[in-house]
Amino acid sequence: MEIKLDKQSSNQASVKISLNEADYQPKVDAKLKDYAKQANIKGFRPGKAPFGMVKKMYGTSVLVEEINEILSKELNNYLKEQTFKVLGDPLPVITDADAIDWKNQTDFEFEYKIGFVEKVDITLDDSIKASDYKLKVDKKAIEDAVANLRSQYGKMTNPEESQENDFLYGDLKAEDGSYDKALSIPLSKLDGRSVKKFIGVKAGDVIEFDPSKAIKTDLAEILNVEAEEAEAIGGNFIFTIQNINRTEDASMDQEFFDKVFGPDQVSTEEEFKAKIEEILSENYNKETKVFTEEKIKDTLTEKAKIDLPESFLKEWLLKANEGKVSEEDVEKEYPVYAKQLTWSLISNKIAEENEIKAEHEEVIAKTQDMVREQLASSGLGAQMEDNMEMFVNNYLQGNEGQNYMQMLTAVQNDKVLDFVKDKISLKEEKIDVEKFKELIQN
The missing domain is CATH 3.10.50 (Chitinase A; domain 3)
Structure with missing residues (x-):
């Protein structure tokens, strides 16, 4: 067996794997012998059919199966040994599949296209500057919220x-x-x-x-x-x-306060408005936190200057989602995908270099927060807290385990961003709602 790497550019290459009879025939013969022991062929007792007949009936299909297994294993092992980071999956180069003579050919050569990045370099220090946006809740926002609640509970x-x-x-x-x-x-x-x-x-x-x-x-x-x-x-x-x-409109009395926040949470108009301001600030700053972190990602992405194999990735996305997306869909969505992939490479590199890992308990806690938020938005809230463990387990076990992996990635990403914020120059900037809307639009 021979494996050759041909780098065609700084981020794309081809891998050629050459097989001769000695690489695959022993495994093919072993599997055919197993077939012969179990074969139930008309005219022969079970397992007593001649090996030559079994080979004639099943030899080609077993040969194809074994060669595919060898190719998959050897290609994966070879790519793991490389210093570069492979992106997507290798794409087989099929020139003329019908030209392969599986019955008589003994030597085979297969070629795969790969996309990769050589390295990801990112230095975190105070030369990287970013704004940590915090929203100021003005009186008008508070009064509007109070007016809406009074109308809602009127x-x-x-x-x-x-x-x-x-x-x-x-x-x-x-x-x-x-x-x-x-x-x-x-x-x-x-x-x-x-x-x-x-x-x-x-x-x-x-x-x-x-x-x-x-x-x-x-x-x-x-x-x-x-x-x-x-x-x-x-x-x-x-x-x-x-x-x-x-x-x-509902009167600003204890009955109204209790309906909005629960019994005896606030008892005066001043406390009610203060609670409204606290909630608005919390909600607004969830949005500004996301915005701040997206801006930090943009800054690090630009600084890292990762050269993605665009043509390869577009071809891979099209084939990986064959029948589900068109070339036009891939062209349209590629910029978003490329941005997410670039950040993923940076985030994983930072996590690897600084031993940042997501723990199981952190995944559970983040999932609980997500479920609580969903329940609260549907009006259920605290009364479902006793069933929290069931909700969390059902979610994390769903989608064939993919939900758990997504939450694991999300936790690690949060920890990486917290780590980044500690290392770079992050300056708090207080803005009002109108200014924040302008920032989002630009």
Whole structure:
């Protein structure tokens, strides 16, 4: 057996493996003898068929199977011995598969394309500068959050006379008879001129208007029709009011505080707003943490200057996902993939050089945090805490173990980023929400 490496560029190469009869025939014969001992061939007792007959029947398929096993094992072992980092999987170069004479040929040569990077060099010191963004929660953000909560926990009333932002429930009919439905019209969706007709009215009043002109947005949704139908709606409609619905904001009292945060968590308006500010800060700074870390990744990626084998990786992605993606899909998604791959190479190098490893207990803790966040967002929260172990185990055992590996990688990545932040020059920068939105857009 002979293996040759031909480097065609700084990041792509071909590997040729030459096999002669001595490399594979002993294994082929051994397997055929096992077949002969078990073969159940018509006209012969089980295991008593002549070896020559078994070889004639199964020899070619066993030969192909054994050669493929040898190629896979030897290629993997050879690549593990190299100093460079192989990316993706080797791609077999198939010139003419039909040209192989499996029955008579004794010497074989196979070729594979590989993509690699020679080395990953990254030095972490205070010459690398980055901003650690922290969001300041302004009074307007707090007041808006309080207003939304008061509306969310408010009480529904049915006043006699309508006001701005009420909902009017009634029957809407087109004069030509093409439309007739009972529905609720949110006055906040009407334009400035039209809404005047709907303010100060009572149950039983009749209003004439053109919905296509009066309703600014969500016309199809409000009228409960398809978008195509909504485009054709116009002309004079008659709306007969049956009821007026209004949400009165919740009072800033203990009952409201308890509904939002649980019994006896806060007891005054000042404590309530302080709690809102704390939660907003926590939520905002989760976003800024992600943004900060992405910027650090960008900085290290640029500094490392890793030259990826682009043409090879695109070909590998296409073949690895054959039938699932097109060349256009690969071209479109490649920049994102290349960025993720580059960071993965850098992160793994930093972890290897500094013995950074993810522990099982850390994987469990991170998964618990993820599950808690998901439960909280669905309104379940603390009452499901007793079942946390079951949720975590189900998730980590799912997807044939891939979920566990993904969480393991995520934990290691977190630890690497924490390590990086300690080594580089990281300056805290406080910004407001508007500034943060600008940064994200740029």
